[in-house]
Amino acid sequence: MTCPINGPRPISEFVYGGAFRPMPDPDAANDIQWADYVFNRSGAAAVKIEWWCHSPSTTWFMVERDTARDVILRSFLYSDAAIEGAPK
């Protein structure tokens, strides 16, 4: 896997942090929307944005990965612009 800061490293140096899921506005969301965000996960294979951490440097970053083929499409540091339009 390629860390955006440290470059290509063996997969043993990385920790999976879960799929990226936009958080609903806590003040505006109703209980159903909030419970869905807190408890529910989609296990369907797809191209997903995920959090990963390069553990020796504790660099958290995002990976776009096709979970059906386990192929990493790109990795990048988090920013609103970088994830805009990304698959949810």
Next chain:
Amino acid sequence: MTSNRQAGANASALSASTTSLRRSPLQSAITPHHPQWVIIDGMSTAFQFDTKDAERMAALGIADLSFMFRCGLKGPHSVAWLTAQGLPIPQINSWEPLPGGGIIARLGVTEFLIEDSAGDSTAKQLADALKTRPDGVYPVLRQDASFAVTGAFLQTLLRQTCAMNFNVLDLSTRPLALTSMVGVQVLVIPSELNEQPLYRVWFDGTYADYLWQTLLGIAGEHGGGPVGLDCLMQKNAMQQNTRQHNSHHLIPQRSAR
């Protein structure tokens, strides 16, 4: 006892004192090798193991450098704060020498490690300055174990312990690598000393015994082993005389004061 006094006298240039206030994370692993000790900056450090230190260092020597004082900081304003302190800001994943002989290493976008060499007090001054908790700058406790590895079989050791090719790094850019070594997360700065590779390694002190024993096992297979600070400083002094490279920033200088 006499040899210990001599060791202390030889290292007097390194601000030796008589009281050990700090304990190296590697001390319990080193003690069974019965080195001559010297106290530097409040920490007992192996000064010489025996008359074969130089021989082992030529093959694959490992020297404890945990005594070198260091401090860390991170946060969104860390670059601006360090600049205001008059320090150079390295590129990400590289390091710069400090005028007093220490180094500043950039471990990411906003995280830094500053380490003093003998006769330098930059890290100590920064640690004091960080106590005022500047806005957007957060102190990072650095109680690392640290050693230097050098010798003809260094690349052999790295190939066995790291899943990273250090040979592709350009030493002229002063690179550093955050990676893992036999499962331990380490910070590595590669350099050269007298045309031999010399790598500095920092890591969490709780892994000190495991990493020391593991590397020593590999070193022993190649005729290497533990080496004292004296041997490393002598080699460093030779290099300074021939004005090669700048890795003297990574190990203590023999006549710093």
